[in-house]
Amino acid sequence: MTKDAHTATEYALSKVPQITLGFWVIKIAATTLGETGGDWVTMSLNLGYLIGSAIFTLFFIVLVSGQIKADQFRPFLYWATIVATTTLGTTMADFADRSLGVGYPGGVAIILVLLVASLAIWYRTEGDVSVQSITTPKAEWFYWITILLSQTLGTALGDWLAGDDRGGLGLGYEYGALIFGAGLVVVAVLYFRTAISRTALFWAAFILTRPLGATLGDFLDKPVAQGGLHVSRLYASLILLAFIVVSVALIPQRAAQKTEPV
Known part of the structure; x- marks a missing residue:
């Protein structure tokens, strides 16, 4: 690899955080915020899933563009972009399985097909779908679109298992x-005890943390009669946002390295 190519690789990878326990703690909190925040906009403010998705799509595009233009890994920018994918994923999943009338199984099927297509196109175009492959703006867009779809799938899966309506x-x-x-525990055991692809395990864990966050978010804000704690969606979102900000500020984070086995 030439010096310039090596520099470009380090430049791109410096914007992706190392995958540590702290990463997953913040990620689960961000996915929970995505559920409560997305529901607050679409339900509490009564804007609906389509308008809510349009609003969060704008934030997603702006933040991803900022992330790609950044000259190095910036924790608050990165996690703000993750939160944007979780909130947009929530409204997109709700739009798919509720507004389109296909129910939870139909929503899961549609989003799963889109996620597989995203990974397949990414792999066909770049030859790799691992975090280490993110060395160009094109790869970064694939990365964030795949993350968005994985967040959306996770939301749909969480609703499918927990909900007692729409299938x-x-x-x-x-x-x-x-x-x-429990699914995340299984992935962790496979990571430490087997030689299964680290890339496959990363995406499996990334998808599973989303429904975990979605169910936790629903548990916080749903009525007691529906098995929740009936905490205001706004208050729950603000508490989670404060937790994320403090975590990002206090939990040590550094840029991922090319040799990191993600």
């Missing part, structure tokens, strides 16, 4: 959170 399995938010939490 939902009716397991409730507490059991839903336990199931997805």
Whole structure:
């Protein structure tokens, strides 16, 4: 690799955080905020899923563009972009399985197809879908679009397991959170005990943390009669936002390295 190419690689990778326990703690909090924040805009403010998705799409485009233009890894910018994908993912999933009338199973199927297509096109174009492959603006766009779709799929999965309408399995938010939490434990065991692709395990964990956050978010703001704590969506979102800001400020983070086995 030439010196210029090596510099370009380090430049791109410096904007992606190292995958650590702290990363997953903040990620789960961000996904929970995405659920409460997305529901606050679409339901509490009564703007609807289509308008809510349009609003969050604007934030997503602006923040991803800023992330791509950044000259180095900037934690607050990165996590603001992650939050944008979680809120947009919430409204997109709700629009798919509620406004389109396909129910939770139909919404999961549609979003799953889009996610697989995104990964396939990314791989066909760049030859790699790992974090280490993000060395160009094009790869970064693929990365963020795939993250957005994984967040959307996670939301749809969480609603499917917890909900008792629209074809939902009716397991409730507490059991839903336990199931997805158990799934993350399995992924962690596979990571430390097997040689399964780290890239595949990363995306599996990234998808599973979203429904875990979605079920936790629903548990916070849904009525007691529906198995929730009935906390105001606005207050829940503000508490989660404060937690994320403090976590990003206090949890040590550094840019991922090319040799990092993600």
